[in-house]
Amino acid sequence: MKELSGKTAFVTGGSRGIGHAICIALAESGANIAFNYTAADDKANELVDLLRTKHKVKAEAYKADIADEEAVNEMVAKANKAFGPISILVNNAGINRDKSFLRMTRAMWDEVMGVNLNGPFNVTNALLPGMIENKWGRIINIASMGGQTGNFGQANYTVTKGGLIAFTMTLAREAARKGVTVNAVSPGYTETDMTAGMPEPIRKQVEQMIPMGRMGTPEEIANAVSFLAGDRSSYITGQVLSVNGGMYM
Numbered sequence: 001m002k003e004l005s006g007k008t009a010f011v012t013g014g015s016r017g018i019g020h021a022i023c024i025a026l027a028e029s030g031a032n033i034a035f036n037y038t039a040a041d042d043k044a045n046e047l048v049d050l051l052r053t054k055h056k057v058k059a060e061a062y063k064a065d066i067a068d069e070e071a072v073n074e075m076v077a078k079a080n081k082a083f084g085p086i087s088i089l090v091n092n093a094g095i096n097r098d099k100s101f102l103r104m105t106r107a108m109w110d111e112v113m114g115v116n117l118n119g120p121f122n123v124t125n126a127l128l129p130g131m132i133e134n135k136w137g138r139i140i141n142i143a144s145m146g147g148q149t150g151n152f153g154q155a156n157y158t159v160t161k162g163g164l165i166a167f168t169m170t171l172a173r174e175a176a177r178k179g180v181t182v183n184a185v186s187p188g189y190t191e192t193d194m195t196a197g198m199p200e201p202i203r204k205q206v207e208q209m210i211p212m213g214r215m216g217t218p219e220e221i222a223n224a225v226s227f228l229a230g231d232r233s234s235y236i237t238g239q240v241l242s243v244n245g246g247m248y249m
């Protein structure tokens with residue numbers, strides 16, 4: 001029997017990038033997978049097929065915006081009906097709308113807060129009571145190195161990621177005696193659509209600043225998540241596991 005057999009994981013933003021790799025890694029450990037997304041229908045459907053046929057787990061995709069509380073509650077009700085209790089939550093979905101602070105509009109600020117902070121609030125709020133009831137749960141929040149260091153042009157984004165780290169620590173304290181651990185994985189620069197638009201000279205500069213000399217892969221982030229999702233991490237809570245090639249230590 002695999003480590004997560006019989007358990008169900010909910011991954012936000014599973015259609016692409018890091019969330020996609022997390023769905024596969026958790027399925028490889030035997031978990032059934034519910035995930036959501038907002039736009040990439042084809043990729044979401046392909047992933048559902050892959051999880052069902054190759055990994056032989058139950059899988060469903062839900063099209064819903066995590067910033068919309070009502071949509072999240074509806075989606076979680078559907079997932080609970082389809083899967084039963086959900087004991088692992090990965091708050092992965094996130095967006096960036098970068099500009100130096102003086103050029104950043106209120107709309108850019110609010111949009112990023114809505115997805116990156118209100119989103120995890122909405123989904124955690126819907127799923128944590130069930131984990132507490134069953135006396136076992138794992139919440140893993142995908143933060144970012146920028147939330148630990150700040151980053152030029154990302155006042156909105158880094159605030160949400162620093163906030164997610166604080167949310168992780170507070171929730172870990174509140175849930176610690178209820179069988180639920182709460183941790184963050186903090187990726188450095190990772191090869192996904194989010195970084196694909198980076199101009200080549202900047203990418204070269206970034207790679208030079210990373211001790212390992214390269215950006216990370218989504219699978220390297222997903223491996224950390226899958227460790228925190230199982231019983232091997234039973235005495236770890238409130239921690240930030242940095243996966244960044246040594247860029248921030």
Ligand code: NAP
Pocket residue numbers: 012013014015016017018019036037038039040041064065066067092093094095115142143144145186187188189190191192193194195
């Ligand atoms: P990505 O390639 O842009 O993928 C984002 C995923 O989130 C997609 O599946 C997208 O699906 C979904 N999504 C976006 N907005 C959503 C919303 N409102 N509701 C539900 N789903 C939504 O991003 P990524 O690079 O994999 O990033 C994943 C997480 O890692 C984010 O939290 C990001 O901040 C963090 N991170 C990334 C890096 C990096 O270098 N890539 C570094 C540090 C941290 P649809 O397009 O279908 O909506």
